[in-house]
Structure formats: structure tokens, C-alpha cells
Amino acid sequence: MPLSPSIIERLARARGDLRMGVPVVLTSGSAAALAVAVEALTPVRLADLRRLGTPELALTARRAETLKARPYDGDLARLALPEEAGLEWLCAMADPADDLRVPMKGPFLCLRGGNPALHRAAIHLAKAAHLLPAALLVAVPDGAETAALMNLTLIDLTEAAPELERASPLSEVVSARLPMVASTAGRVHIFRPEDGGEEHYAIEIGQPDRKAPVLARLHSACFTGDVLGSLKCDCGPQLRAALAQMGAEGAGVLLYLNQEGRGIGLANKMRAYSLQDQGFDTVEANHRLGFEDDERDFRIGAGILRTMGFGAVRLLTNNPRKIAMMQGHGINVTERVPLRVGQTDQNAAYLATKAAKSGHLL
Numbered sequence: 001m002p003l004s005p006s007i008i009e010r011l012a013r014a015r016g017d018l019r020m021g022v023p024v025v026l027t028s029g030s031a032a033a034l035a036v037a038v039e040a041l042t043p044v045r046l047a048d049l050r051r052l053g054t055p056e057l058a059l060t061a062r063r064a065e066t067l068k069a070r071p072y073d074g075d076l077a078r079l080a081l082p083e084e085a086g087l088e089w090l091c092a093m094a095d096p097a098d099d100l101r102v103p104m105k106g107p108f109l110c111l112r113g114g115n116p117a118l119h120r121a122a123i124h125l126a127k128a129a130h131l132l133p134a135a136l137l138v139a140v141p142d143g144a145e146t147a148a149l150m151n152l153t154l155i156d157l158t159e160a161a162p163e164l165e166r167a168s169p170l171s172e173v174v175s176a177r178l179p180m181v182a183s184t185a186g187r188v189h190i191f192r193p194e195d196g197g198e199e200h201y202a203i204e205i206g207q208p209d210r211k212a213p214v215l216a217r218l219h220s221a222c223f224t225g226d227v228l229g230s231l232k233c234d235c236g237p238q239l240r241a242a243l244a245q246m247g248a249e250g251a252g253v254l255l256y257l258n259q260e261g262r263g264i265g266l267a268n269k270m271r272a273y274s275l276q277d278q279g280f281d282t283v284e285a286n287h288r289l290g291f292e293d294d295e296r297d298f299r300i301g302a303g304i305l306r307t308m309g310f311g312a313v314r315l316l317t318n319n320p321r322k323i324a325m326m327q328g329h330g331i332n333v334t335e336r337v338p339l340r341v342g343q344t345d346q347n348a349a350y351l352a353t354k355a356a357k358s359g360h361l362l
Ligand SMILES: Nc1nc2c(ncn2[C@@H]2O[C@H](COP(=O)(O)OP(=O)(O)OP(=O)(O)O)[C@@H](O)[C@H]2O)c(=O)[nH]1
Pocket: 218, 219, 220, 221, 222, 223, 233, 235, 238, 259, 260, 261, 262, 263, 264, 269, 272, 273, 282, 286, 316, 317, 318, 319, 322, 354, 360
């Protein structure tokens, strides 16, 4: 139908649906299932899903490791929902907040064989919606019919797979002059992705020569550090120091990427902070929540730089992964410019963990 939503638009809708606790219908070949994010599930919806069939819980292998559940599919574990399990059980499986106080007791009935594609896609969508990576699925005989009958968003994975893999193209919406403390010659550019995801910003200082390597910083959003002056990380001082150096040199570009909490979203980052107060470090906290250490997609930064006409950078960073990712996505890093500011007693352990576990250069 001419005005019907495309797969990109339906994926955006699916992310919104999951956040609202509305099921989405996933299909792959002859397999079909209703999927909901555990975090947004209500008792009424859970009862409705149980009436429809036998729900299965999908968790990442990272979360399964803490729960001592078997991740038979490699990157994820599928568990049969016990008869007596209610919303409280499901939330405790998904959210590690009370793991130490009330450890979840197995044995869990971990499923193997069959096709885990629908479960994997549900986890992918939950992460993209910045929810905990845990989903409940109920198989249905006919996906298209169920979606039409219940007025739910239908995602066919054969159609969706290329979209889930690629970095969405971004285009510039607007730019405007912004005098700043660091430089009066500032300009803010707003970039909007095609897939309805987060907008990202580029702050251009002066008029950098497109033919020479530009002093550049890829800054990931940190509400707590950038805005609140948190002492738990070094983001705020790094942001200001990068802009100051660009101002002093008279030219540079800072990308402000809205990938809060290394891509897990602010709510999940605050969950990670709670776990850090229970004694886990920044990497362990991400894993217990079911995430990888770093869920950011650096292709976005490379794409914005290319769109702006930059092919080579002098990159302000202590993170070797950022350098590798830029090189791998068409941006030549001619020099690494260290950015060591903002060390405090409160962030010493955080910075030491990044050096020890994430390869950060001290
Ligand atoms: N998940 C999680 N994210 C955090 C934590 N502390 C800070 N962050 C996020 O980490 C990101 C910081 O990234 P960057 O400033 O790019 O730093 P980096 O990857 O360490 O690399 P460089 O600063 O370039 O050396 C921001 O998105 C913060 O919100 C934490 O404990 N857990």
C-alpha cells in the first residue's frame, strides 16, 4: 500500500511499542512470535500472553552468566517460563538490582535447538529502545494474521536484518552560530538519522581546513558528567578541555554523540551506578545488566565526519578502540592527542578499570 510504513518506520514503531509495553510480532520464515520487553510488562499483559501460549524468556549470555543459566545459543539464553512465575520473577531475572540480596535460584529450564532468531531480534530491539535486554516471547501460528487481528506492529526479520545491521544514514537538519566560552567562532550542526533514532550534534570551531587533519573529539553524552558535574567520571572536564584546545588552536570539531552510558541509555547507566555502589566495577556492572562493556556504534561518528567533509583527524582520546573504529570506517587518524583531565578521588577506580579492562591509555 502506498502510504503504509516501510520496514525502517515499523522498526521505529516497534521500539516505541516495546517501551510502552505493547507486544510486537516478529516473524522469520515460518516461525512467528509476540515479543514484549520484560521491563515494560504489566500483570494484565502477562496474563494475556499466558493465555496465548507458553512464554519463553530471552536473556543475553552476559545476564545468563550471573544467573548461572545456560546460554545454549552462544550470545543468548532462552528459558521456559515456570508455571508459577509472575511479573516479580521475570523482573528479578531481567534486573540485577537485588541479585545479592535475593539471589535468583535455578535450576532454570534452558531451551536449546530450534531457531533463536526471533529471541535475538527481540533483545536487539529492547537494547535499541534503551530498556533492559530481556524479552518475553510467545509463539503464534500466523504472524501476519495475529498482527492484523490485534493491531500490532509486524517485523519480518528477513526484511529487517539489513536495517538492524547497518548504521542509519544521517543528514544535517540545521546549523547555527554559537559563541562559547572556548571560542566565539562556534557553530552547532544537528544531524538526524533516517531511522527515527537519536539526533547527534557536531560543534565546529573556526573554519577547519577540510584538506588537512582536523583536531577532533568524539564525545559520548554523559548527563551526569557533562551537566551535573559528576565526580564519578571524567566526561565533563574532557568535554570542556577538548573545546578549550580547539578554541586555542582556532579550529576543530567536537561530535556530541547521544550514546549516553556507552550506548545503554541513562536509566540503564543509573542501574549500573547502583550496582557500582554494591561493589561492582563499571565493566562488571554492564555485564550483570546483560550488556557488553561498550554498546556504542562508532560508525555514527565516522559518518558525521565524512558528511562534513573531514577525511583525516588528530583525535583527542585515550581510547584505542575509538582510533581503530575510525580507521575501520574511512577516517584516517593521523595522530592521537591524549586527553587527561578531571581525575578525582571518586573516579580513580573507574579510570583504573578502563585502563585495565578496556585498554585505555593512561
Ligand atoms: N555504562 C556506563 N557508562 C558510563 C559509565 N561512566 C561513564 N559512562 C559513559 O561513558 C561514556 C564516556 O565516553 P567517552 O567520554 O567517549 O570516553 P571513552 O570511551 O572512555 O574514551 P576517551 O574519553 O576518548 O578516552 C559516556 O557515554 C558516559 O555516559 C559507567 O559507569 N557505566
